[in-house]
Amino acid sequence: MLKHWKELLIGGGIALLGFLAYIGYNVMPVLIVIAIGSLLLFAVKSRGHLATAGGDRHGQGRVAQQLSFDEIGGQERAKSELIEALDFIVKPEEIARFGIRPLKGILLTGPPGTGKTLLAKAAARYTDSIYVAASGSEFVEMYVGVGAGRIRDLFKSARQKAAKAGKNSAVVFIDEIDVIGGKRDGGQHREYDQTLNQLLTEMDGIHTSESPRILIMAATNRKEMLDPALLRPGRFDRHIGVELPDKKGREHILGIHARNKPLHADVELSRVAEESFGFSGAQLESVMNEAAIYAMREEEQEISHRHLSSAIDKVMMGEKTDREATREERERVAIHELGHAITAELVRPGSVSTVALSPRGQALGYVRHQPQQDQYLYTAEFLEGQIMIALSGAAAEEIFYGSRSTGSRGDFDQAMNIVRTMVESGLTELGIVDRSMMTPDSWAKISSTMLDKLMQQTKQLLLGHRQLFLRALDILLTEENLSGDRFRELMREEPVSA
Template sequence: MIKELSIGFAAAAAIIMIQQGFNVVPWFFMAGLILVLYYMVGFKGLNKSFSAVDGSKGSIEKINFDRIGGHDSAKKELLEALEFVKNSKLIMKMGIRPLKGILLMGPPGTGKTLLAKAAAGYTDSVFLSASGSEFIEVYAGVGAQRVRQIFNQAKEMTKKQNKNSAIIFIDEIEILGGKRGSHGGHLEYDQTLNQLLVEMDGISCNDQTKILVIAATNRSELLDSALVRPGRFDRMVNVDLPDLEGREQILKLHTRNKPMSKDVNLKAVAQDTFGFSGAHLESLTNEAAILAMRDKKKFISQRYFLEAVDKVMMGEKMDRKPDIDELWRIAVHETGHALMSETIRPGSVSSITTTSRGKALGYMRQTPDRDFHLYTKEYLEGQINILLAGSLAEEEILGSRSTGASADFQQAIGIAKELISSGMSTLGVVSLSDIPGTILHDVISSILEKEESKVKEVISCSSNLIKEVADYLLNQEKISGEAFRKMLFSCGEKLKISS
């Protein structure tokens, strides 16, 4: 009604001014400029409504801590912090200051957002969600206004739903809470962060509405020290990549609604997925179901899970098909990797294939016997051996190397640098950045030459096995780790590395 009256009044005023002989062109220009500012940035940009989950409709209850696997320590720490919100009367009797913020830190896809939503359901709180980028604009004052709005919106929704607590979740908070003065003179970032600091300082246990700020980041080193100090973000919860047991839990959660074949071994799948996040594992189970549906199967068998592992790691199969000579070289190359892997850690090869996926023309996949958190000198040297073995197998069987080993060499150089930086080279304990380039080059070369001589010894003694396995790959495209080991033992090859 007000909008229509305003438009009618403006039109009538314009007609009267034209009749009186006034030049209305500047007025129309100013009115158009105001409209552009209103719709593009201005007042409409300031009045932002942040996304919320309405707990009264039962949306939050669908996500609870029982549905989040692989993060027992993170859940335990978060649940302890949430007790301060849930039992506010008890903490007031004990004289405990309520926690104002919880920072979830970890790689992408590990379930930080799910933990925040589960926290809202556990405490029966209003849940507001925003990304750090939603607060930042090039126009002065917009970001600070949006910070005030999200806190005000949380209070209003809490009263509307007759609740006494609200959780504000800010994803990618490093965009909003980056170190002040690091944005090239752009003060809007600093003003927005200052407003967030003020709002968090204003949270009190005496407030009618209890507000808890939960933030997530995978770049915690970028955050301003004033934001992460006690009294603002009081708890730092690490949400790391799941271990073997955690991956198995997550796989069980994501396969509950899927028809599984009796041969499915989720523990074996978990062993094959070292380094996978929760998001990767969810995608894996989904891809396995899609592959089974393509073959018009009623149940998802183990082979679909194993193929889904390859797809998530490497990508979809490519249409390109190398010619017979290139396929033979690829088969020899990948067999060299597998031979060296079995030499160093028997039973480690999961599969070998010449199928092109993503940028890889072929690949050898390993299954670690356990999750590694620390690496010894022997382990790292073994990884260099495996990486060099593909190229050296080409040289032994085909008489030359190819560009297919360039990525292997780069990884080998990276591991050599890790040996140096960890004090496990002839240089002793040094700073990698302080070593002159020529000395660093010489030490890396000596490490690689030493490991190359070990690999050549194994490859030269196993040329018949490499040819046999490569010939099998040329016809079948893929061989499992078990079948490869049977061929290895039937040939009676002596696989030993001289120290």
């Protein structure tokens, strides 16, 4: 009946417009308004089904690629927690015997590039499930109700595709869930609040006994921003941290990405893992890829450690640039970097990997440090040593030129951040204080006191190594690179002046 009424209204409208045009009435404005309204209506309807239609474009609804947990390195703890949770789907008889309620949702948290999406794909393969993926940004629109409709379509698509493929379960993965799952402030009703409400409703509607089962997985690097209703048990039951890999994990990841690459026999991945402290899995993959590019560019048959070191520098700071600098500027940059290197070797023996004068990214020169072992707890003495290393570039410039340059700006930012960490950790003369108790004047006073004291100590440390500065300066200006081993050899050969 409704369909006939629509036809009658459309036909009557067309007849009315024709009659008005016949009697001389200007119907063009009316036609323009009707055309714009029709386009808007079409856009809302077509975009309302984007979550389903976009699934074919972005890999939604496909069985996950041949990716297993064995092919994901550096996340042993996260993998074991996730596998335990997935066993609730794989072993339904066993969990029924213990009266365990299967998990509805698993939240993966951690920095970007640590493998959260890869873990979700491996989870789909482990459970022999359909894998349906979406990004949080796909559900946010200016049109009210569109995001909520896409949430409904996403879960509906997962059930339909699992049934069509003859699967007993489906994994729905939402990346960057903080986009739609942020805390509700109780203020003006917003579009993404409706989207979050719909997601909560869908999760409550997941019945663990129905077939196909739905397991929702999500990823975020800002867990603290998520709404508490989303994090409570019965929705995201398990929260799994996917952190940056340690040295053993980095070596495992490098080995995975080196399988299809011709490495030189002298390459030691353990050494590369040491030099890439703080790298994520994505960055390590980029290191291996960039090293292969360097080898191909030089028409080498194998990837050597030299290519891997250059790749680490590129991932950290960017590609080499073609900046032309005057000799005076090059000398100042070299003195600055040698100040960092000498202080680092005195404070942390064996920590310098490379001293370079070649411009890379925004840096005119750099010192790459090689930590002896991964460290996660720091004492006041250690952090003061880090501040001295950061200030030593400016200290070296003052010793040789009597003034500083703008090249120390980033070093000072780093030193200020370390001071802030020390204050918030109760490692300064202020004792244990709350951050909210610190006024701008208080921050300025403690920072000035600590940095001035450590700057004087750094100058005194460097004053006895003027001859080492001059000898290393000649090598840097000529060769532009000084390896850590050669630099330490210069330190051993050069007598310290009084």
